[in-house]
Amino acid sequence: MPRPQNNKDRRHFFLKQTQHRVAEGLWLYGTHAVQAALANPRRKVLRAVLTERAAQEIGAKLLGRVKHEIVDLNAVGKLLPEGAVHQGVALQCEKLPALSIEDAIGQRHQRRRIVVVLDQISDPHNVGAILRSAAAFGATAVIVQDRHAPPESGVLAKAASGALDTIPYVEVVNISRALEELGGHDFWRIALTGDGESPLGEASREGDIALVLGSEGSGIRRLVRERCDVAAFIPIDSSTESLNVSNAAAVALYELRRGA
Numbered sequence: 001m002p003r004p005q006n007n008k009d010r011r012h013f014f015l016k017q018t019q020h021r022v023a024e025g026l027w028l029y030g031t032h033a034v035q036a037a038l039a040n041p042r043r044k045v046l047r048a049v050l051t052e053r054a055a056q057e058i059g060a061k062l063l064g065r066v067k068h069e070i071v072d073l074n075a076v077g078k079l080l081p082e083g084a085v086h087q088g089v090a091l092q093c094e095k096l097p098a099l100s101i102e103d104a105i106g107q108r109h110q111r112r113r114i115v116v117v118l119d120q121i122s123d124p125h126n127v128g129a130i131l132r133s134a135a136a137f138g139a140t141a142v143i144v145q146d147r148h149a150p151p152e153s154g155v156l157a158k159a160a161s162g163a164l165d166t167i168p169y170v171e172v173v174n175i176s177r178a179l180e181e182l183g184g185h186d187f188w189r190i191a192l193t194g195d196g197e198s199p200l201g202e203a204s205r206e207g208d209i210a211l212v213l214g215s216e217g218s219g220i221r222r223l224v225r226e227r228c229d230v231a232a233f234i235p236i237d238s239s240t241e242s243l244n245v246s247n248a249a250a251v252a253l254y255e256l257r258r259g260a
Contacts, residue, residue: 026153116142118130189210192231199233
């Protein structure tokens with residue numbers, strides 16, 4: 001492509017170059033997801049493409065961290081998957097650096113630490129919603145299995161509404177071993193199941209908690225459940241068979257935080 005000679009050509013050149021690199025990087029979109037990514041010092045950001053209105057909403061301070069270009073709404077949409085609800089902003093960035101469980105749980109605090117462990121929940125909308133609830137109720141981290149969980153993506157970040165960059169998202173090879181490690185740090189491990197032994201409020205105890213949730217189809221796997229200290233359920237009306245896993249996570253986190 002020839003070197004751009006004027007502002008219009010430079011903008012065209014920028015968009016062509018950006019579109020060419022879509023496959024090379026991670027694209028986040030939506031106001032909250034992009035604001036959180038720009039505010040996260042652990043996130044390496046490359047460039048932003050956004051409308052004037054989106055730039056005003058995000059703010060000059062955050063945008064000062066990244067090379068950015070003001071374009072129209074349609075130009076933003078062309079960089080992203082069809083149907084992406086981008087709110088006029090797209091951010092090209094790198095995946096967050098990997099975290100260990102030890103890194104994520106950090107130092108002991110006076111407030112109870114709550115870690116959410118997801119056993120093969122693969123839908124990015126559900127996982128994003130769980131991340132959002134984890135942030136709302138002050139969870140310490142969300143742990144997933146690397147081969148059976150959604151990778152970082154624009155869909156996941158949008159569903160998490162910024163929580164992907166505020167709650168440690170830890171990918172592990174083996175959930176059972178992760179639970180053993182949490183047990184070694186004195187976390188009380190609760191499997192949330194429909195056939196649990198007691199209501200969640202009774203199964204909880206003082207101290208740090210690891211809350212384990214399974215996929216809506218197969219639930220928590222046997223070996224994972226065996227690594228838990230107790231299985232608990234959320235009491236719901238008999239007219240309803242079960243809760244969506246992200247709704248169950250929100251209710252459970254509220255209960256655990258309320259009882260802390």
